[in-house]
Amino acid sequence: xxxxxxxxxxxxxxxxxxxxxxxxxxxxxxxxxxxxxxxxxxxxxxxxxxxxxxxxxxxxxxxxxxxxxxxxxxxxxxxxxxxxxxxxxxxxxxxxxxxxxxxxxxxxxxxxxxxxxxxxxxxxxxxxxxxxxxxxxxxxxxxxxxxxxxxxxxxxxxxxxxxxxxxxxxxxxxxxxxxxxxxxxxxxxxxxxxxxxxxxxxxxxxxxxxxxxxxxxxxxxx
Ligand code: ZN
Numbered sequence: 001x002x003x004x005x006x007x008x009x010x011x012x013x014x015x016x017x018x019x020x021x022x023x024x025x026x027x028x029x030x031x032x033x034x035x036x037x038x039x040x041x042x043x044x045x046x047x048x049x050x051x052x053x054x055x056x057x058x059x060x061x062x063x064x065x066x067x068x069x070x071x072x073x074x075x076x077x078x079x080x081x082x083x084x085x086x087x088x089x090x091x092x093x094x095x096x097x098x099x100x101x102x103x104x105x106x107x108x109x110x111x112x113x114x115x116x117x118x119x120x121x122x123x124x125x126x127x128x129x130x131x132x133x134x135x136x137x138x139x140x141x142x143x144x145x146x147x148x149x150x151x152x153x154x155x156x157x158x159x160x161x162x163x164x165x166x167x168x169x170x171x172x173x174x175x176x177x178x179x180x181x182x183x184x185x186x187x188x189x190x191x192x193x194x195x196x197x198x199x200x201x202x203x204x205x206x207x208x209x210x211x212x213x214x215x216x217x218x219x220x221x222x
Pocket of ligand 1: 008010035060062147148149
């Protein structure tokens with residue numbers, strides 16, 4: 001079984017479509033680690049693609065913020081502004097869709113969560129010390145997380161936590177969309193990057209009146 005692991009799409013349709021095109025035929029199942037919406041200009045279209053392709057996903061902090069289940073005061077100014085925009089933009093059926101997303105999901109070979117098992121939509125795992133409580137809570141040897149928008153691999157006592165990086169708003173200095181292919185038979189993870197039409201996404205964000213800072217960071221991948 002080969003899995004395509006995607007995370008932090010953030011309403012970036014151009015990036016999502018490009019990754020799906022590249023991953024087509026290479027994996028048996030695609031799985032999403034949350035933050036389908038927020039920041040980007042196409043939250044509805046991204047939800048529609050996940051529903052249509054039966055891509056299983058957990059909820060991220062931007063889903064919880066959009067639903068009003070996480071206070072906007074918790075987010076920084078630009079993120080809160082984009083969430084406010086997303087709340088007005090998201091159609092009722094897609095609000096229903098993100099409302100139905102679980103906090104964690106278990107697969108035969110691994111578990112998935114947006115942030116961490118200790119604090120599923122809030123905590124950022126960036127280094128081993130932060131991840132130790134989550135390693136303790138893991139019931140499988142492998143966990144996929146998103147949320148930081150940076151590719152990452154952490155290991156502790158035979159267990160692994162992997163982050164594929166972000167589809168729609170990479171923050172590791174590389175503006176290309178990031179994802180991962182996991183081969184469950186071999187236990188191999190391969191991190192991949194793909195170019196997409198960043199200018200098209202940026203233009204839609206300007207038209208939508210989304211914060212300039214969010215528009216500009218896409219070009220720099222930060
Ligand atoms: Zn995110």
